[in-house]
Each structure stands twice: as structure tokens, then as C-alpha cells.
Amino acid sequence: MPVPVLCSAARANSEDHTGLQARLPEHNTGYATHTFYFQEEGLGTEEMEAVILVDVLRRAGADVIVASVEPELQIEGSSGTKLVADTSISACANEMFDLVALPGGMPGSARLRDCQVLRRIITKQAEDKKLYGAICAAPAVVLMSWGLMKRKKMTCHPAFMSKLPTFWAVQSNLQVSGELTTSRGPGTTFEFALSFVQQLFGDKSAADVGELLMMRLGGGRHLKKEFNKIDWSFDQTPRVRSGKEWVDLGEATIEKKSDGWSLGLRMVLVPIANGSEEMEVVMLVDILRRAKVDVVVASVEKCIQVVASQNTNIVADKSIGDASEHTYDLIILPVS
Template sequence: MKQSYLFLADGFEEIEALTTVDVMRRAGMPVVTVSITSSAMVTGAHQVAVKADALIADVDLGHAEWLICPGGMPGASNLAACEPLNQALKAQAQAGGKVAAICASPAVVLGPLGLLEGREAVCYPGMEAGMKGARVEYSKPVAIDGNIITGNGPSAANPFALAIVAHSVGEDVARRVAEGMLLYEGHYEFYF
């Protein structure tokens, strides 16, 4: 399986970033955290400092399984200002590759790039104006439209990450990972 990349910018939402990485790794998916700054140390929106696995300048994003943008503010705005990330996201989507974003990032990062045009998507409530051309879904925390997955906020971190797992390695693996985290079908709603 190809490497996936989750991008960290100062002000990222810790729950969304770390839950996604944790769930993917539990599923055996190779995922690298990437700082978009010149430092591996990145500070989240709630002052949790995280050391990224790599710097964006040092990774080849051209052959990724997933490119993933957590939300948080000003983290999503910082991601949107990163031109190498913007170029990678556009190239990935244009090639039919997999892109995921949660919370503010669907509206602040993906929407302005035109990546949600004509797609069902979700974002943090109140940020819908940035969802350029998207069919915004309000009734669920996660939307899957082709190879793009979006989540609406911190409470959607688990179902968002499990949807990524199900999309890549199958629903059986996603259910096994969920059960290992005590998220049982019938007591927990899956969105894949």
C-alpha cells in the first residue's frame, strides 16, 4: 500500500489529526505526519505540541494513497496558505487520488481549490460559504463522494478515520479496528 500523508500546521485540531493517524495505523495503513512549516514541531489549536514525522519540503507527495487535512483554526487557514500542499491536493484530486479533510478544512482548503465542485461534502457548521460548488450535507458527520471524504468536526474524528480505513482496506478491517476501540456496531454509527 502507498504512503498516506496527514498535514500539520500551527493551530491544527489535535483530536482530528491524532485520531486519524492512530486509527489508520491500527489498521496497518502507512501514514506520515507532515509539518508544512520548516520545523518538525507543530503546536495545535489547544497548545498540544506534536513532532511531525517529516517536513513538507522533504516528502514526495506525487504517489500518495491519501492526502489528509485536519481542521482547527488557524490550522486550516495555515494549510490553505501552503502552496506546495495546494498543488499536491489539486494534482491528487485531478488524478482521481484520495483526499480527505475534516472540520474547517473542507471549507477553507478544499472548497477554494474547487475540489468539492458537484460533490456531497460536510464541514464545520457555519463555514458552508467556503464549500464552493459542493452539495453540503447536514444530516451526517461524514460524507464520502468518490475518492473524497469530508468530516464535520472533532466529534466526527473516529467515523472520519474509519471511513478512510474502509475506503482503502475494507469495511471488515474498519469494523475490526472499531471493535478494538470499543466502538461496536449497533451502539455506534458507521459512515462507510
Template sequence: MKKVALFLANGFEEIEALGIVDILRRAGIPVQTVSITNGKNVTGAHNITVLADITFAELDFADVDVLVLPGGMPGAKNLNEHEGLKKKVKEYAEKGKNVAAICAAPMVLGGLGLLDGKKATCYPGFEPELIGAKVTGEKVAVHGNIITGKGPGFVFDFALELVETIAGTGTRKEVQEGLLI
């Protein structure tokens, strides 16, 4: 089964980050939360502090198949300022590995030129950051190996799309039913 790394920066959107982790784990998908700060404690946009599983420096990318970027402000901006993360995101996308971003975080993909000519969605107002994208405004947009989500109200749609991409339609349906969706 593919393994997922979800990156946390100070100011991350708690509902998105923790909701995605919860849904992926319900599906039996291995996911690690990765702090891009110097320590494992990361504080979200609404002052909820979480303990990440590991730090960016500790992550063995050879053991990771999918990269996920939650939104929130200034979390997405902080992700976008982390050169090591951006390098890995670009590398993964160019190798055809799955990269997913929700809310304001698709700005990272747009800034790297990864959305050129591709369908994408984001939190309203961040469309100019999706450089070259065909902005859909949908809850979730999938174009090849790139998955983008609109925002916190659509975290279930986004995470379930990840479940389907990684583990198939049957697992998505099973998790969806368990969540009463």
C-alpha cells in the same frame, strides 16, 4: 497497501490529527505526519506541540496515495495558505486519488473548486467555504475520491471511513471492534 500523508499546520485540531493517525495505524495503514512549517515541531490549536515525522519539503509524494487535512483554527487557514500543499491536493483529486479533510479543512477543497457538485460536510459555520458543494451536514460525506468530515466529535467516524476506503470493510470492522465502537 496505500500510504497516507497527514498534514500539520500550526493551530491544527489535535483530536482530529492524532486520532486519525492512531486509527489508521491500528489498521496497519502506513501514515506519516507532515509539517508544513519550516521545522518538525508543530503546535496545535490547544497548545499541544507534536513532532511531525517529516516536513513538506522532505515528503516524497511518489510514495503517497492519500492526502489528509485535519481541521482546527488557525490550522485549516494555514493549510489553505500553503501553495505547495494546495497544488498537490488539486493534483491528487484530479487524478482520482483520495483526498480527505475534516472540520474547517474542507475549505481548502472548496477554494480549489474540488467540491463543485459533490456531497461534502464541514464544521458548522464553514459551509460558505465549500464552494459549489452539496453540503450534507452529515458526520462524514463521501463523494468519489473526496472524503469530508464534520468535526472533532466525529473523528472516529471519519478515520474509520478512511480505513474502509483504504483497507476494506473487514479491516474497518476489526478496528472498530478493538475500539469498542
């Protein structure tokens, strides 16, 4: 059954409704397209969590509004990815949503917590017993401080579990407690997002989207088959990184130290274009940067801001022309 429209249905086709123009997915999966989902972003937000949530829900047919709690629409995620929100948080103050969800990350979660407009929006969402959720640090940092998880089982990132009340804390990847859904971090975001698809659209929709994304649902086996085996070789000496300095392996003895030497690639290029898969882009960049890899995101378009396949706005580090002045250890092409 279609999910009830809690905003005016005309809003989807109106350009003058409090400055918000609703976004409908270009490739409709056949599910209801009038469910309004609202996500907030601030500086230091976990970009993987934000982008996966938006992407999965849009594929299911939800109309997603991404709002910035910062003075500007462009924000920089915790691993340096630059995203552009659809609107400001203040433009959403009088709107109604079927779901409000908070990505985590620090200091992003703290910046969400300090936004009073957001607090009023999500408090009303909870009082009206409509769906809301948070992931990673956000359950403990935001919802706990606002008193919005009372008498509900909850989970969050392991680093913040001690902030949750012991009796209600659950060490699980996903916890659904009535209208509240919480989850642990970037690695559990697909489960988090698909849970919302299931709650909004039903089991079949969640299964269909999971299959579309090539996810392992229900404990299925990994599909593994090798074609055209390639032996990878490099024409330069591998390097290691300590702090901000790189040293050739041939010139140094590597020892395990408390501050850590880490094997890594010196520079990786990730070209992006309009229509690139935002989840693939953001996950690649985020994970490589966490491993201390120097990643350059380059736009092949005329401007450095691109609109990805599910309408996420990503700002590249530079143009492909500027990026061509350097050499790279690895170039990765996300799907477009």
C-alpha cells in the same frame, strides 16, 4: 485484498528515499501494510483530529507520513498540545500516496491553505482520482478555495457551512463523494478515520479496528456496569473560573453572565511516557482545556518528547520532576 502500493515498495525498507523513512506500525493487525497515507499539520491544527486519524490508520496497517507545513517539524495544536511531524511538506513534493487527508482547526486550516507545496500535492491527488479528504474547517477553508470540491456533496464544521455551495452542502457527520471524504469536527473524527480504513482495506478491517477501539458500531448498546463504587470527596473548597481568575465558591455568589462563569478544576496532571496511547492523551488534554481547565502534560522519560504507542511524537509541557513541585486537583493516567 491488499491495497495497491502507489509508491515503490522498497521505500518501506529504504532510508535514503528523498529523506523519508517510512514508518510501519509495531503491532501489525494483519492487514496490508503498504498503503501510504499522508497528513499535514500546521500551527493551530485540531490535535484530536490529527492524532485520531494517524492512530486509527496505523492500527489498520497503513504507513502514515505526518508532514509539517511550518518551517519546523514541531507544531502546536489549537488547544496547546505540541506534536512533532515525521517530515516537512517539501520532502513529500514528489511522493505518491493512496490517501491525503487534512485535519481542521483554525488558524491551522488557513496555514494549510497558504502552503503551495501542499496545494500541488493534493491537486494532483484529486486529478489522479485518488483518495483525499478534509475535516472540520478544512473542507471550506482549504479545499473550497482550491476548487477541489466541484460538483461533489460535502460537509464541514457547522460554523463554516455557510461557505459551502448550498446545493452541494450536506449536514451529516460524514460525506463520501467519490474519492472525496469530508466530515464535521473532532467529535466525528473516528467515523472519518474508519471511513478511510473501509475504503482502503474493506469492511472487515474497519469493523475489526472499531472493535479494537471499543467503538459503538452499527448502533450497538453502551456497555455500562459499575464495580467497587467510590464516593469521591475533596479536601478543599471547589473553585470557579472567570477569565483568568479563580474564586472559591464559598466566597462568591455565582451568577450566570454573558461572559460566563464556568465550574472547573484548577489544575490537572496528565503524565505521559513512551508507549502511551496518544488518542487518550490528546483527547483528555484537548477536552479539559476547552473546559478552561489548567492541564499540565508531564513526561516521565528522560526527555520531554515521547513516542506514543502508534509512533506519534508528543512534546510534554515539562518533566515529571518539575511537575511534582505543584499540587493538583486531579491526576489522570492514560494507558501505556
